[in-house]
Amino acid sequence: MAMLLVLPIALLSAPASAAKIDDQFRAWLAQDLWPAAQASGVSKQTFDAAFAGVSPNLKLPDLVLPGQKPTTPKKQHQAEFGSPGSYFAEKTIGAVTSGGRARAGRHARTLAAVEKRYGVPGEVVLAIWGRESGFGAAKMPYDAFEVLGTKAFLATRKEMFRKEVLAALVMVERGLVARDQMKSSWAGALGQPQFLPSSFLDHAVDFDGDGRADIWNSVPDTLASIANYLVHYGWVPGRDWGFEVTVPASVSCALEGPDQGRGIAQWAAMGIVRVTGKPFPAREAKAEGFLLMPAGRSGPAFIVTPNFYVLKKYNESDLYALFIGHGADRIAHGDRTFAGSWGRVGGLYRSDIASLQRALEAEGYDVGGADGLPGFKTRRSIGAWQEKNGNAATCFPDRPIVEALR
Structure with missing residues (x-):
């Protein structure tokens, strides 16, 4: 996600500064967050237990200290951008695809039931599961209330995290999860699907029939919750996510984007062809598609469907959605790298x-x-x-x- 990085620790030269911020945090909890939590049905007991011993974690990224303004750094010591191809390092995508294939057999019955109910292919769900939490193996080292509370108080997107910390309190209040189970990523994401608390409340489902939606320990609940999330954002059953293509010089790369769609048959008529040499499937040719060139003319090109932009709802990044789509294809059809090569672009701050x-x-x-x-x-x-x-x-x-x- 596109966040402005402000490194707060460099600004805290004296312990008293951190102590002052902690005092301000405690005042904010009492005067601002507690009334909002109470209005959401959260008890004082739940609220106090959630923040007992919690102080702002000033090592988290994307924070703006009181009196400071968010800025894009003027000087940087490292180039932010190499080739987008580095996002698809074989070590990373290979772990997701090999792990996905192993679990496709192990959880075949559950995946079939999930696809039947939600219309999302099992390989797509597996790719997200693998990317988000290493199929549940990734450790979540942070206290969720420390992360969400800090970000609601100090982050560049306070209102977003205010919503999330209130949702986390509601989760505990309703008995959906125990306070000590609220461990998260540095961004406040929870469980094997890495849901933010509001996403848990909206999309987590009980698929194993034990009476509770458990995205921490239950594989069926995890897989179904991921599929339910995608359906909520408009996943179209029966459509692919996209196709790698060759774009002739006569087609401008400036035609890229989800607001410049046209029939896939129209793209084909302009000279865009699949790298496999196969025609677009008949069901796809009749439908709308969009040009995607994540590295411009210096990388692979794609015609993507609306389902690609549903994948972006999971993480607002073209490269993330492409990783999931490509990873899903590899899980289903075997390891295939992109036909187009990633050029030597990047090196900019x-x-x-x-x-x-x-x-x-x-x-x-x-x-x-x-x-x-x-x-x-x-x-x-x-x-x-x-x-x-x-x-x-x-x-x-x-x-x-x-x-x-x-």
Whole structure:
């Protein structure tokens, strides 16, 4: 997710500073969060138990201390962006796909029942399970109330985490989970599917029939909860997530994005073909698809379906959704790498990308905000700018483009 990184520890030169923040945190709990929790039906006993001994964890990322303003760092010591291909390191995706295939047989009956009820293929559910928690093996080292409380008090997105800490309190109040079981990731995500508390309340299901939705210990509940989440966000049964394709030079990479869809048959008529050489399935050719070029002309290209954007609801990243789709294909059909190669792109700082985005905004382009992250709006804006200025469109930031737009 696109968050601004502000490292608070560097700002706390004296222990008294941390103590003052702890006092402010305690006042905020009493005067602000408790009334909201009480209005949500949370008892004082539950509230006090949740925050007993809890202090703000100032080592967490994305925090803004009192009196500070969130900023994108001006100087950085490491390049934020290498090739997007590094996201698909074989060590990472291989562990998900081999682990997924092993569990596909072990949990075949459960996966079949989940797919029958929700319409989500088992391999997609397995890929998410593997990516999120290593099929339940990942350790959750943080106290959820410490993380969520800290972020609701100090994060760049306070309102989001305020909602989540209140949902976590409701979970405990209703007896859905014990206080001591509330362990999370650094972002406050829970259990094997890595749900935020509001997602647990909305999407967790009891699929093993024991009377409770247990995403910590129950594989059937975990798998069904993941599928239920995807259905809630619009998963279309019977459709694929997408196809790797070859995009001819005559098709502009600036046509990328979920708001520029057209019939897949229309994309094919423009010269876009599957890398396998096979035609698009008839059911897909009649439906809408979208161009995806996560590294612009310097990487593999795809025609994706609405289900790809449902996968993005799990983690708002093109690369995450592509990892899940590609991983699911490998679980179902065997290890196949992308046909297209990832070019030698990247090596820029996040501040470089933000500078480029601000320059494009000044020229009237919609880059989706100057957040320092090259999402599809930034990529296609780069392509449109390149075309306007008589250059071949690459649709991905590089040093010459940054310098040209300074």
